[in-house]
Amino acid sequence: MSSRxxxxxxxxxxxxxxxxxxxxxxxxxxxRLSGLLEGAGYVRAxxxxxxxxxxxxxxTCAVRExxxxxxxxxxxxxxxxxxxxxxxxxxxxxxxxxxxxDTIVKRAPWVDVVFGTHNIGKLPVLLERARVQEEAxxxxxxxxxxxxxxxxTRRESAYAAxxxxxxxxxxxxxxxxxxxxxxxxxxxxxxxxxxxxxxxVAEGVSEITLLGQxxxxxxxxxxxxxxxxxxxxxxxxxxxLERVRFTSPHPRDFTDDVIAAMAETPNVMPQLHMPLQSGxxxxxxxxxxxxxxxxxxxxxxxxxxxIPHAAISTDIIVGFPGETEEDFEQTLHTxxxxxxxxxxxxxYSKRPGTPAATMDGQIPKEVVQARYExxxxxxxxxxxxxxxxxxxxxLDVMVAEGEGRKDGATRRLSGRAPDNRLVHxxxxxxxxxxxxxxxxxxxYAAPHHLLAEGPVSAVRRTRAGDAWQKRNEAPAPAPAGVMxxxxxxxxxxxxxxxxxxxxxxx
Numbered sequence: 213m214s215s216r217x218x219x220x221x222x223x224x225x226x227x228x229x230x231x232x233x234x235x236x237x238x239x240x241x242x243x244r245l246s247g248l249l250e251g252a253g254y255v256r257a258x259x260x261x262x263x264x265x266x267x268x269x270x271x272t273c274a275v276r277e278x279x280x281x282x283x284x285x286x287x288x289x290x291x292x293x294x295x296x297x298x299x300x301x302x303x304x305x306x307x308x309x310x311x312x313x314d315t316i317v318k319r320a321p322w323v324d325v326v327f328g329t330h331n332i333g334k335l336p337v338l339l340e341r342a343r344v345q346e347e348a349x350x351x352x353x354x355x356x357x358x359x360x361x362x363x364x365t366r367r368e369s370a371y372a373a374x375x376x377x378x379x380x381x382x383x384x385x386x387x388x389x390x391x392x393x394x395x396x397x398x399x400x401x402x403x404x405x406x407x408x409x410x411x412x413v414a415e416g417v418s419e420i421t422l423l424g425q426x427x428x429x430x431x432x433x434x435x436x437x438x439x440x441x442x443x444x445x446x447x448x449x450x451x452x453l454e455r456v457r458f459t460s461p462h463p464r465d466f467t468d469d470v471i472a473a474m475a476e477t478p479n480v481m482p483q484l485h486m487p488l489q490s491g492x493x494x495x496x497x498x499x500x501x502x503x504x505x506x507x508x509x510x511x512x513x514x515x516x517x518x519i520p521h522a523a524i525s526t527d528i529i530v531g532f533p534g535e536t537e538e539d540f541e542q543t544l545h546t547x548x549x550x551x552x553x554x555x556x557x558x559x560y561s562k563r564p565g566t567p568a569a570t571m572d573g574q575i576p577k578e579v580v581q582a583r584y585e586x587x588x589x590x591x592x593x594x595x596x597x598x599x600x601x602x603x604x605x606x607l608d609v610m611v612a613e614g615e616g617r618k619d620g621a622t623r624r625l626s627g628r629a630p631d632n633r634l635v636h637x638x639x640x641x642x643x644x645x646x647x648x649x650x651x652x653x654x655x656y657a658a659p660h661h662l663l664a665e666g667p668v669s670a671v672r673r674t675r676a677g678d679a680w681q682k683r684n685e686a687p688a689p690a691p692a693g694v695m696x697x698x699x700x701x702x703x704x705x706x707x708x709x710x711x712x713x714x715x716x717x718x
Contacts, residue, residue: 234273247364272308371647371676416679491546492539523631531580534573647676
């Protein structure tokens, strides 16, 4: 067990582990949490440490009905380990912490820190305060204290990065608790976003994903309805940025200027993930989704007209309260018409605190299961058919790290096509690194991946590959030993210096 020296700096052997649940926003937040802890002198625990770290952080999600049971089960498994290891600390953050702020320490009194979605930058200070005062610290901010991208980060990838352009959501979908936990939409200034992207590209990043709870509503907070399309076009002017993606847009805000920007900006990839949720107008109305089936299919038709090879994916909820067999058939009809490359399908589960959780007409589990299986079978068939259309095409594939579980046994590598389809390809004779780009011909299609079984026709070594190689060859940097310190009375300690340009008004 590590300790502190007389100056109060974290001992170099003190380790941390961050466990992430939920959406891309949580993944992005966890990179920031890791950056904050490393900036404060902690060292990341080895893979597979499974709770053996000195600090274990749970970044939680409140979307699923049993999210709290999962959290308390994991906390319960750590309780005896914490008893045996004086000095070990446990922190709980994220959406569930924001929602259940008064409950977590009562149900799990061995937790040291509880923090919310709006004040992740306080984690190091709260850990130090809990250590010194020897009591749990619960601090939940009601509004955003610092935009996540102003905080230090430990990015998981050397060649691809998330860039958050907004936080929060102004929609009121009856199945979703996110607006209550992350608040109303707040947008970053375009200049701050572009400055962060340019800084990432300078570090070797070649692919960025613009991230927002409702990403294409960007601009509503800053008073510019075309701000998102302008941002996409501005990304096209950043030298060295090869691939731009975004997630997740809302059909309500998917305007023609966005489609034009996607089609006319070469580094915006021919890919669209746009949640459908249901194909039934009646269910969409009950969900408080502000579009109908015709509008959704009309957007897809326009996207395909402008970008013929676009791969379109979606989210669908099966068994929403009141969904009839006729409603479900409308979802199947929409899926047949849309021809999604893939779909993330979910059985409806109650989200505590949402209007849908108390609606009449809750669907029996066995009915939901049967409908879910029918939907999955249909989408599998469509995904396979759509992938078969890729056979014979020559694609530029960005080599990925850890995407192919069987790569070692098959002597293949894996990567992503421009439309984000997963491609497994024959390992070339020359060295290829994650972030590099290979040109391959597709020879076989499965429902969830493509194969390029012939030789690689070209290898392009990239700055992104150089960045990956540099990261993996460099010795681990010595911990900074940053003092966490206790804040002065009533004044929180300053945050560590930001590793990316600070944003202005959001």
